[in-house]
Amino acid sequence: MTTFITFKSSIDKTPHYCDRKYGEAVADRFYYMKDWGFLRFVPFWSLLRGFVNSFSVPEDDVYLCNGVAELFPVYYKTKRSDIITLVKEQIFWDLPQMSENRRKFILKVLSINKGFITDTERLRAMIKKYCNIKVEVCSPFCAQPFLENRPQINAKSIVFVGAHSPNKGYGQLLEAFKIIKKTDTEWELYMIGSCAKNITEQIDGVHVLGYVRDIRPYMSKCSIYVHPAYFEPFGITVLEAMSGGVIPIVTKATGSSEVLEKNSLPFLIVEDNKPETLAQKIVEVYNYSTAKKKKISAKCKSIVKKGYLEEKGVKQFRRAFDIIMDN
Numbered sequence: 001m002t003t004f005i006t007f008k009s010s011i012d013k014t015p016h017y018c019d020r021k022y023g024e025a026v027a028d029r030f031y032y033m034k035d036w037g038f039l040r041f042v043p044f045w046s047l048l049r050g051f052v053n054s055f056s057v058p059e060d061d062v063y064l065c066n067g068v069a070e071l072f073p074v075y076y077k078t079k080r081s082d083i084i085t086l087v088k089e090q091i092f093w094d095l096p097q098m099s100e101n102r103r104k105f106i107l108k109v110l111s112i113n114k115g116f117i118t119d120t121e122r123l124r125a126m127i128k129k130y131c132n133i134k135v136e137v138c139s140p141f142c143a144q145p146f147l148e149n150r151p152q153i154n155a156k157s158i159v160f161v162g163a164h165s166p167n168k169g170y171g172q173l174l175e176a177f178k179i180i181k182k183t184d185t186e187w188e189l190y191m192i193g194s195c196a197k198n199i200t201e202q203i204d205g206v207h208v209l210g211y212v213r214d215i216r217p218y219m220s221k222c223s224i225y226v227h228p229a230y231f232e233p234f235g236i237t238v239l240e241a242m243s244g245g246v247i248p249i250v251t252k253a254t255g256s257s258e259v260l261e262k263n264s265l266p267f268l269i270v271e272d273n274k275p276e277t278l279a280q281k282i283v284e285v286y287n288y289s290t291a292k293k294k295k296i297s298a299k300c301k302s303i304v305k306k307g308y309l310e311e312k313g314v315k316q317f318r319r320a321f322d323i324i325m326d327n
Contacts, residue, residue: 001028001029001060001061001062002026002027002028002029002060002061002062002063002064003027003028003029003030003031003057003058003060003062003063003064004022004023004026004027004029004030004031004063004064004066005030005031005033005057005063005064005065005066005070005071005073005074006019006020006023006030006031006032006033006066006067006070007032007033007035007066007067007069007070008032015066016143017143017144018140018141018143018236018313019066019086021310021313021314021317022064022086022314022317023064023066025314025317025318025321026064026317026318026321027064029058031056031057031058033049033053033069033070033073034049034052034053034056035049036049046069046072047072049069049072050069050071050072050073050075050076051072051073051076053072053073054072054073054074054075054076054077057073057074057077059077059079060081061081061082062081062082062083062084062325063081063082063083063084064084064085064086064321065083065084065085065086066086067085067086067087067088067089068085068087068089068091068106068109068110070085071083071085071109071110071112071113072109074112075109075112080112082114082325083112083113083114084113084114084115084116084117084321084324084325085110085113085116085117086116086117086118087116087117087118087119087123087127087233088118088119088123088140088233088234089233090167090231090233091106092123092126092127092129092130093126093167093231095107095130107130107131110130110131110133111131111133113131113133114133114134114324114325114327115133115134115135115136115324115325115327116131116133116134116135116136117135117136117137117138117317117320117321117324118135118136118137118138118233119137119138119139119140119233119234119255120137120139120233120234120255120256120258121137121258122255122258123137123233123255124137134323134324134327136320136321136323136324137320138313138316138317138320139234139258139259139308139313139316140234140236140239140308140313141239141308141309141310141312141313141314142236142239142240142242142243142304142308142309142310142313143236143240143310144215144240144243145240145243145304145305145309146216146219146240146243146244147243147244147301147304147305149216149219149220149243149244149245149246150220150245151219151220151221151222151223151244151245151246151297152220152221152222152223153223153245153247153290153293153294153297154223154290154293155188155221155222155223156184156186156187156188156223156286157187157188157189157190157221157222157223157224158173158177158187158188158189158190158222158223158224158225158226158282159189159190159192159215159218159219159222159224159225159226159241159246160173160189160190160191160192160193160195160225160226160227160228161192161193161215161225161237161240161241162192162193162194162195162227162237163193163194163195164193164194164195164196164197164198166230167229167230167231167232168195168227168228168229168230168232169228169229169230169251169273170191170195170198170199170228171198172228172273172274172275172278173189173226173228173273173275173278174189174191174199174201174203174206175275176226176228176275176276176277176278176279176282177189177203177205177206177279178203178275179275179276179279180279180282180283181203181204181205185204185205187205188205188206188207189203189205189206189207190207190209190218190222191206191207191208191209192209192210192211192212192215192218193210193211194210194211196208196209196210196211197210215240216244219240219241219244219246220244222246223246223247223286223293224246224247224248224249224282224285224286225237225238225241225242225246225247225248225249226248226249226250226278226282227248227249227250227251227254227256228250228251228273228278229250229251229253229254229273230251230253230273231253232251232253232254232255232256233255234254234255234256235250235254235255235256236256238250238254238256238259239256239259239304239308241300242259242300242301242303242304243300243301243304243305243308244301245297245298245300245301246297246300247268247285247293247296247297247300248260248268248300249268249269249270249278249281249282249285250268250269250270251269251270251271251272251273252269252270252271252272253273257269259303259308263299263303265296265299265300268281268285268296
């Protein structure tokens with residue numbers, strides 16, 4: 001039997017939709033990590049939480065861990081089973097900045113895996129730099145497709161959706177927006193998600209919305225989606241924007257930039273998230289002819305429809321899982 005080890009979302013008390021579907025595709029049961037988030041400031045909390053959970057994780061032949069944090073309970077169990085971990089966080093990006101002792105411990109924990117499933121070829125290369133373990137790539141699917149959306153393709157409106165983690169780079173987008181507003185005061189920027197917690201400055205034209213139950217109204221009123229990450233394993237919101245025909249601008253360090261590269265849209269990728277770079281690209285894309293923007297918008301929808309919807313995504317995940325188990 002296979003147990004899928006995961007956390008529940010703080011919003012809807014289930015794993016992310018993609019993760020839940022992956023688990024349902026290959027696992028016989030789910031084990032939900034006990035979190036006690038109010039203790040997260042305790043030193044070595046991730047290790048302690050994993051140790052405590054190790055007593056209640058059921059014994060099984062195979063464990064599918066929905067991230068490195070979910071791997072800790074299995075590490076502490078005496079029985080060694082086949083273990084596959086989903087790597088879709090920034091742990092391998094963080095490794096060079098870790099102390100030597102912490103890095104060695106993390107790599108020791110990771111070494112118990114039979115294989116990894118990750119989001120992008122870039123992440124696969126980062127993993128292989130540290131671990132001589134089988135790695136399969138499975139791009140996330142678009143959990144919320146907005147294929148019926150009709151964006152305002154000529155609107156001077158930008159949208160960003162993301163969490164409050166600094167690696168998202170939303171502060172750089174705010175600075176880029178200031179640059180744009182200096183020469184054109186008509187622009188609007190919608191900031192959605194927990195990033196709102198860290199936005200305290202009041203900027204004319206910036207709408208700090210926080211969590212919203214439905215992002216479709218914002219996808220319909222905007223022409224451009226910007227993902228300005230310093231590092232982002234993938235960025236499913238980029239796919240969601242593309243499914244709605246909103247033109248994406250993403251940094252090279254955003255995993256979903258590989259989707260744009262594979263589909264002949266590399267001109268929507270910026271090398272870095274410097275405010276000047278972002279501002280220049282936003283204005284450049286806005287100044288495309290209406291016909292060109294409509295063509296890009298339609299192509300974005302087509303890319304998601306053909307390659308990044310649930311049925312195909314789950315099938316690719318099951319194949320990646322089977323390849324590792326048969327290795």
